[in-house]
Every structure is written in C-alpha cells, then in structure tokens.
Amino acid sequence: MNKKIKKVGVIGAGVMGATIAAQLANVGLETILLDIVLPQLSDEDKKKGLTPESKEFRNKLAANGVQGALKSRPASFYLPENARLITIGNMEDDLNRLKEVQWIIEVVVERLDIKKIVFEKLETVMTPGTLITSNTSGIPAKAMLEGRSENFRKHFAITHFFNPPRYMKLLELVPGPDTLPEVVDTLVEVCEKIVGKGIVYAKDTPNFVANRIGIYSMLCVVRTMMDLGLTIEAVDELTGPVVGNPKSASFRTVDLVGLDTIIHVANNVYEGAKNDEKRDMFQMPEFIKQMVEKKLLGQKTKQGFYKRVEENGKKITLSIDYKTLEYKPQQKVKFASLEAAKSIPGTAGKMKALYFADDLAGQFTFRTMSDVLLYSAMRIPEIADDIVNVDNAMKWGFARKMGPFEAWDAIGVEASVAKMKKAGLEIPGWVQEMLARGNTSFYKREAGALFFYDIPSKGYKPVPVKPGVILLPSLKDRQKLIAGNKGASLVDIGDGVACLEFHSKMNALGDDIINMVLKSADIVSKDFVGMVIANHGENFSVGANLALVLFTAQEEEWDDLEWAIKTFQDSFMKLK
Template sequence: MKRSIKKVAIIGSGIMGSGIACHFANIGLEVLLLDIVPRELNDKEKAKGLTLESKVVRNRIVNDSLTASLKSKPSPIYNQKFASRITTGNLDDDLQKIKDVDWVMEVVVERLDIKQQVFEKIEKYRKPGTLITSNTSGIPIKFMNEGRSEDFQQHFAVTHFFNPPRYLKLFEVVPGPNCKQEVTDFLMVYGEKFLGKTSVLAKDTPAFIGNRIGIFGIMSLFHVVKDLGLTIEEVDKLTGPVIGRPKSATFRTVDVVGLDTLVHVANGISKNCPKDEALDLFKLPEFVSKMMENKWLGSKTGQGFYKKSMVDGKKAILSLDLETLEYRASKKAKFATLELTKTIDKVVDRFKVLVSGKDKAGEFYRKSFAAMFAYVQNRIPEISDELYRIDDAMKGGFGWEHGPFEIWDAVGVEKGIELMKAEGLEPAAWVTEMVASGQKSFYSVTEGAKYYYAIPSKSQEKIPGQDAFIILDNIRKSNEVWKNSGVVVEDLGDGILNVEFQSKMNTIGGDVLAGLNKAIDLAESDFQGLVVGNQGANFSVGANIGMIFMLAVEQEYDELNFAIKMFQDTMMRMRYSSIPTISAPHGMTLGGGCELSLHADKVVAAAETYMGLVEFGVGVIPGGGGSKEMALRASDLFHKGDVQLNVLQEHFLTIGMAKVSTSAYEAFDLGLLQKGKDVVVVNKDRQIAVAKQHAKLMADTGYTQPAKRKDVLVLGKQALGMFLVGTDSMEDSNYISEHDMKIANKLAYVMAGGDLSEPTRVTEQYLLDLEREAFLSLCTERKTLERIQHMLKTGKPLRN
C-alpha cells in the first residue's frame, strides 16, 4: 500500500509538541497543533473582559506555547514564514479535524492515564488506516494500546524524537505488539528520507535505546567523579569535543536538559529494569539528591551544576563544588594526557592515546570506557538485536561523533576487554566468542559499504539502508584519485568526482585552491562532473586568514595580490569549467566557503547550512568573488526605477551586516541561494549522493560551458552616492565605527561599479579587479590587521 503524508496532527503543544510541529512544517507539511482549553481566565483576559467561551481564550495555551517556541533560540523552524503551515486549535472544539489528517502524534504529559484518555478521544474521530504514534520516552506500548480497536493497534507505534526535534537526529521507532510491519517500515523510511533523521528501530523496553545508554553514561560518570575526586569542569573538559561530544559535555548538558528530567528517566530505569546488572549506578548520588531538594535543576531554575552570577561587577559563571555543595569561581581544567592529543585531528585516533594516559585523565577514561563497554555489550539482545543501532542512537540522540562500539573498535576490542577486566567486569559470551573466532572488530568496510558483526550469524553483515548514502570515510582509500595536504579527490562513480577539503576547519588556503584546480582539471579531462563536498562538522569557515595576516604584516602585497587573484580565478573556474560543478555545503559555510558555493553551477545544501559573507568581521570585504557576485545577482533582479537601488541595497546589507542564514532556506531570502536552481536536502547523510545525482543529470542532459558574463549592470554614482550618504549618517549616529564606514565605503565602490557617471554594462572581471583592489587596500590598514589578529586569537570579531 502506498502511503503519503500531507497533513499531520500534533496533540500537545509543550516544548516537544511545538518543536515537532515546527519540524513537520519545516519539511512542507500542513500541521494541526492542538492542546487543552484553559480552566480559568488569566489577568490579561479578565482586564479585556473576555470569557472562557472566547476563541482567543480557548486557544490560549496552544498559541502561547507555539509563540514561545518560535521565539526560542536556536529556532525550531527553518524560516519563520514556514510557521504559516501550522494551524492551532483546542481538543474540545477542533479534535474532529483529525479525520482529515494522515498521521496523528500524541505528545502530552508522560502519564499513562492522560495518554489513555487522549487516545480514547482520538479514536472517535480518527479515520481507519491513519497512522497514530506517541512521542513517549518510555511508557510501555502494551499499556497505551489497552482497550483500543484492532485498526488503531495495527497502526500504532512510538515515534520518539529527541529535543530539540529540528537539531537532534535520533528518531526511535518502537512498533506496538500488533503494529503492521508495513507501518513500521514506512515510519523508518519516512524518518530518514523526509524528516532527515537517523531512524533507529528499538524494542519496547524502558527508555528504549538512546536514553537507556545515555542516562547510564551520565549516572556512571556521576559515580566516577566522586571516586576520582574530579571537579565538574574537569569532567566537562574530558567528556566534550576532545572525544567527539558536544561542547556542553556532561554537566552543562544536564543543566540544559534539566536535572529533574535526568532523575525521572534514571528512576524509571531503576524501577522497571530489576535485572539490570548495573542497577546500583542508577541510584542517585548524595549530591544529586541534595540538588533535587534545593531545586537546583539547571537552566530552568537559574542554577544547577553551573550558575550565572555577578563577581566584582562582571558577569561570571560559577561552578558547584560537589564536596561542599557551594558555588565557587570556575577553575580551568588541564591534563597532560589531553596535551598529547592536540596534534591528533581525528577524534577516532585519540582514544588509544587517552586510555594510555598516566595521569588522572587516563584513569578516568579507562574506568568510564570500561563501564560503557560492559554495559552496551549486555544490552544485546535486550534493547536491540544489532549493535550498530546502539551506536546510531548515541550519535543521533546525544550528538556523539562515535558510538560505544565504534569507540571500542578504536581502542581495540581486546584492549577494551582488558580495561573491563581491570575494573572487575567480564566480557559477554558473544564478545568472547567473536574474538576467539579470529574477528577483531565490530565493524569493517568492504567496497565502500560498512558491515557490522551480527551475533546470530557470527559474521560481518552489511548494514542495511546504505544505498541512498555515500559515506566518504568508507570510500576514501579505495576510490582516491589524487590528494595533497589540503584535499582528497575521490571517484564517486558514474563519471563524477568529489573534492573533499582536509584542512583544519576546512579553511581555504593555497593547498585547497591547488586541489580544487587539479580536481577541475581531472574532471574536465576524464570525468563528467565535479562535486565539492565533505562530511566534516562544517563545510568551510572561509579563507585561511592566518596566511592573509602574515602576508599583510610582512607587507608582501604582490604575493597577497597573487593569492587573492588565485582565489578569484579558482572561483571563476568553478563557474566556467566545461563540466557541471556542484557545491554541497552544510554547517558553517562562511566567507570563502560561501563564495565557492556562489560560483558553483548548482548548490545542493543541507537544511542545516549557516551561510554568510562575514569578511567585515575581520576588516575586509569579500575578496574571492563574493562582492562581485552579489552585485551581479542584484543586476539580474533589476527592474526599472527605484527598485534597482532597493535590490542593490539589500545585497549590500547582506555583506555589510555580515548576515548569516540560520538555515539553507533562509539563505534563499539573503540571495545566497537561488530559487529554481539550488536545492535543499533535509538529511545530511544523503547530501553527497544527491549532489552526485544532480551532477550526473546535468552532464547527461547536455551540459554546455557557460559564456562569460559581460552584461552586469552597475549603477555607478547613482548607487555610490546613496551608499555613502547612508554610511556617513550611520557613523554620525555612532551606529558604526569610522573603520566600519571605511570598509562599507570600499564595498559600496565595488558594488556600484565605481564612480561611473551613469548605469553601465560591465564584465565580471571588471568587478573582480575592483574587489581585489579594495581588499588589498584594506589589508594595509592597521585596524584591519587588529581585527584579523583578534579573530585568530579569540575566534571572535573585534569592533574597533
């Protein structure tokens, strides 16, 4: 049976309900968001003379919740305009509208009696065959299903999102005992393909997979902290980016999520998993119990493990001393073992070094990894039959770069067993059997596909669902065509090459530009198309400003001019090569990374792409073709009269205010992506494969090399005058500094096409020459050098 989803109903508009509603709106669906009717008027409603029968009052809870969600940061929605896809209502007046939807999702409070009441009401109006799911984080399905019709039960499952729904990728699907297989299969595919999630099939066990393992990890650390006498800052240093975890690490994460939420889940596991061998670790340490008593729950109560305060008139973040339970000034954490990993760029290569540490950090890693390895091995087949699902859940739900079994592989399976035994923990029978059979890893890669150790067959089996993905890590060695220190060029098959940046933060320097040119050479001579894509944390944070700073400080202006021209020429090769070029940006796509995308034939952007020309922050204008390109794009939008100035001004402000899109969809509004040409992919894992498809399609349908543009309309003095008056008045009112005005005026000169006496058609090269000249002149300014130096030292812009 073919099933399509056009409209969904979300029952419950709290933080999760509103967030889920926004994410369904993100992907283009109509959403009906419902909640209860208020029991009494609030003060504002009384003052206005409203009654409980008023529609405004009856929808107050749902409207207030949605409004709060849309104002929250980070935003739950790709573009505020998408909120118009959400219709609000209440359960008393509007529940009958669910007869018109394709999927009803319950997201009410975690109480079985309330959920059962909601399902009873839903069943009165739900049409047969409609999907019905719950976002519960752990209530057994058999209890929620009780008393429901056969059709309801056949279409009922848990679909568990993690908060915030837009950003966390885990989508746990837990089929009910009578759920049809076709429904389970549909939900798994829909989560991955349309919602952009990592769909993980879970069993109906307490806390499912993500929270069962994640909460164990946190509770285990609580006990290790006390045993080793570590501070909370030290633990957050040890469990953050150094091991591929979010910056919030452990204690900051608990503060954000809420200590009460953590305790609720931990107590649920403790109560409902009496045979769990690690049950003692789910018991609350004394400091957690005391914090619960004091209502130190984290961000929601203003204090938790950390607390914002004023110290000597300055804002400061205080840390909780777990011994005294008093707040004190934060202490910087430093360990010799971590120093050894500073030169190791890949997280996966650090684990062997970390567990070999001779200090307290090494001891911490040995103990914590041993506990985690022992725990996850024993959860099979209790919570999952396949080990890769546990890794997928931790990566998708908790933002880990590597799952527990992947970390165990990185440490070495036998070394992991050694760590466990040192802590009095024994390997599971299946692990011992695996090692005895000569298999030394949980995962392997063959012909670009990833395999996992399947316990029933005692062999490596291919992880299903990979056909829609191209994972560069899996193909890099076997498909490498060329490489230097800045890039690797891989053959994606079907005549399409990929050029993958390998520099720190994927910055664009001389090696990367040389690699891009080589990739275009190779594609033009022996292939049909080129994708520029990588699967790092960010596409590219821009040009290598360290190199620019050194050349400018040494006053090597000829060399700097050559470097900027090489950047411009490479961007123009992207635009005017004889093969289609596709850019596949994701994450931070800033400065030069944005300029590269502006010059590709097509952009296949991940939905989570944060794109912008941010060069003003380091005291220059975009010098790799970005200033030229925004003038060209404005020219293409020009109509007669004043509209020309308005369009040009919008593009000028996009650069001048260093605007960065909060999603790929917002990049269309900024003119950085182009409607009808560029496309957005919600699931980043599919991005390289989709980019390859577009490159192949363009090649197969007769791609022809574009003719260089000689028809860019610039407005000359008419536009320049407008810009100069505007920047002068902004400087007079102290809105911008004198140096800001100087940079803005340089940009104005470029985008106006100079001080031409009348509107004129010019070539792209004319604008590129103006852009390069302006960039170089700003590099001679002391205040620009101060800005670059400050950015290099602190990672933050300086306004001088």
C-alpha cells in the same frame, strides 16, 4: 501500504510538541497543532474582554506553543514564515479536523493515564489507515495500547524525537506488538527522507536505547567522580571533546537538559528494568537529591552544577562543590595525561591515550569508559538488535563523535579487554567469543564497504546503507578517485557526476583546494555532465585559511596576497 504523508496532526503544544510541529512545517508538511482548553479565564484574558467561547482563549495553549517556537533559541523554524503551515486549535472544537491528516503524533505530558484518555478521543476521529505515534520517552507501547482497537494497534508506533527536534538527528522508532510492517516502512520513509531524521530501531524497553545508555553513562561519571574526589569542572574537561563528546561534556549537558528531567529518566529505568544487573546505578546519589530539593536544576532555575554570577562588574561561572552544595570559583584542571592527549591528533588517539594512562585522569577514563562499554554490550539484544543501532543512537542523540562500539575499536578491543580483566571486570560472553574467533574489532572495512560484527551469526555483516546515500571514502576505496591533493579530491559518484571533496584541516580554503577547484572545473567540463561540492567533515568549510592570510600580510607580501585573492575569486567564478 503506499501512503503519502501530506498533513500531520500534533497533539500537545508544549515545548516538544510545538517544536516538532515547527520541524514538520520546516520540511513543508501542513500541521494541525491541538491542545486542551484551559479550565478558566485568567485575569489578563478578562481584561482583553475574552469569554470562555472566544477562539483566542480556547486556542490559547496552541497559540502560545507556536509563539514559543518562534522565539526559541536556537531557532526552531528555518524561517519564521514557515509557521504559516501550522494551523492551531483545541481538542474540544477541532478534533474532527484530524480526519484530514495521514499521521497523528501524540506529545502530551508523560503520564500513562492522560495518554490513554487522548488515544480514546483520537480513535473516534481516525480515518482508516491513519498512522498514530507517541513521542513518549519511556512509557511502554504495550501499556499505552491497552483497550485500543485492532486498527489502532496495527497503525501505532512510538516515534521518540530528541530535543530540539530541528537540530538533533535521532528519532527512535519503536513498533508496538501488533504494528504492521508497512506502517514501520512508511514512518521510516517520511522521517528519513522528509523530516530529515536518522532512524534507530529500538525495542519496547525502558527509555529505549539512547537514554538507557546515556543516563547510565552520566551516573557512572557521577559515582566515579565521587570515588576519586574529582571536581565538577575536572570531570567536564575529561568528558568533553577530548573523548569525542560535545563541549557541554557531562555536567553542562545536565544543566541544559535539567536535573529533574535526568532524574525522571533514571527513575523510569529503575522502576521498569527490574532485571537489569546494574539497576542500582540508576538510583540518585544523595547530593543530587539535595540539589533537587534546593531547586538547583540547571538553566531553568539559573543554577545547577554551574552558576553565572557578577563579580566586580564581570560575569563569571562558578561550579558547585557537591560535598557542601556551595558554589566556588572553578579550579584550573591539569592532568599530565590530559595535556598529552590533547596534543595527539584525532579523537581515537586522544581517547586511547587517556584510557591507558595511569594518573587520576587515566583512572577516571578507564573506569567510566569500561563501565559504559560493558553495559552497552550487555544490553544487546535487549534494547536493540545490533551494535549499529546502539552506536547511531549515541551519536545522533548525544552528538558524540563515536558510539560505544566505535569507541571500543578506537582504544583497541584486545588490549582494553585485557586491562578490564586485570581489573576484575566481567566481560560479556559474546565479546569474549568474538575475540576467541580471531575477530579483534566490532567494525571492519573491506573492498570499500563497512561491516559490523553480528552477534547471532557470529560473523560480519555489511552496515546498511540507505539507497541514495553516497559515502565518499567507500568510493575512493573502490578506485573512483579521479584526481586529488592534500586539500581536496575529485571523486566519480556515478551517473556522469563528480564530487569535489574538501579534506584540509577544518576544510579551510587554501592553495590545495583552490588548485583542485580549477583542475576539477576543467575535468568536469570535458568528461562529466555535472559536479557537486560535498564532504563528510564536521565543517563543510570554515572559509579562507586566515592564518595563511595573516602570515602573508605580516610578511608584507602584498603581491602574493593580491594574487591569492584573485585566484580564489577566479576559481569559484570558473565553477559558474
């Protein structure tokens, strides 16, 4: 199948459907956004003089979806004018317009009965070869396909976008039992190269990969917190950037997502994964059930694990006491091992120090991290075929710096397994076999290429690299470095093109980078046809090294400062 995707239909204009449509429009794909016709006019509609036949009324949900996406924060559209690529309509009047599209994405409410009704309608207008996917977060493909035609089944897959679609890289791709290989290939092509997603190949199991492990991880954190008597804010300190997670850590993330959503996902696993040896972990602790009853759901109800209040004219954030469900001022979090870990450079070093610490913070880190690592290992090949897909799912879906197997390498597989065994934890057989064969890491780098441990072959395989993707560390390992210093490097990336890579702290622009800009301009003008400036850093560049500028100003070295500013300007003018 060599199918070109030029126009897409999105069914369901709720938050997720509208923001998926926005991202499709962002990348230049014309999109038809449809939703149902509301059953009756509202009082406001009547005041406007609308009738049941009015287009404004009949397309109201789709129109509201686009307006919601335009107003959303963070912004769903690259530019507001991208919304012009979205045509709105409804499922009664405009279903035939879907004959124009090459791909239909269903994004309706997470109810199997409703999805089946939608698919039955869609099948009446699908042209031969049209791709049809569902954005479900956990309903099995097999269940959704009951009663569908052979053509529908062959062209169906699950494409699970993560919210918000513009910003979250992950897209879990789950083929149905009869999905054609060429359908999968086409979806990968369009979702990676056009929509800008990172594809994780998942199995048709409850909550797929990211949410299966992510929710398990969250509930491990909750139960360990309760066992050790830690506070909400202490846990967020221990599960945030210090171990490679976003600043929202654990409970702030739940407040963002919504506690009701977390419970829905957990229930889905509990009901669907009856053979999961850790199934009971997905049952909610009593205090969380009480929070839901009290509507303490997070940002959507203005109170969850945290609550913003005004005291003495100032806004402060309170945290919940899960024993009483009352809000209290946050306590200062102080653990010796946490303070020591923060001073260690690099996430791997911080994580390792906390994992092997003996104080309360160390006990918490050991228990929660060990649980998640072991659970992740037990889920292969149930939820995915290899460790690479699991790691990518957790990095791209939850904005973590490392996936579970990368994190396991960071703390040391042999030493951590020894500690786990001493604590009486059961190690999956394939991990023990890997170590017994003398393989002491899940990943290794050789001759500029990255390899991962493959369970079926009991050996290492290259981590797949998509054609057209350039990995600068790999090129430097293969002696492609042209010139460099502490702040920047010039690398030969082939086809007569060089890449200037920044690698100073936060890629701040200082003397080293400026000198390499000047040097690179001279080299490239003589020996290459072009140059790109790129890097793999978390920040492309935070801008000028303001600490150095401040120091120079404080010392009143005005001539030096003036020279630095002129050199900075001259160096980048030279690139022109």
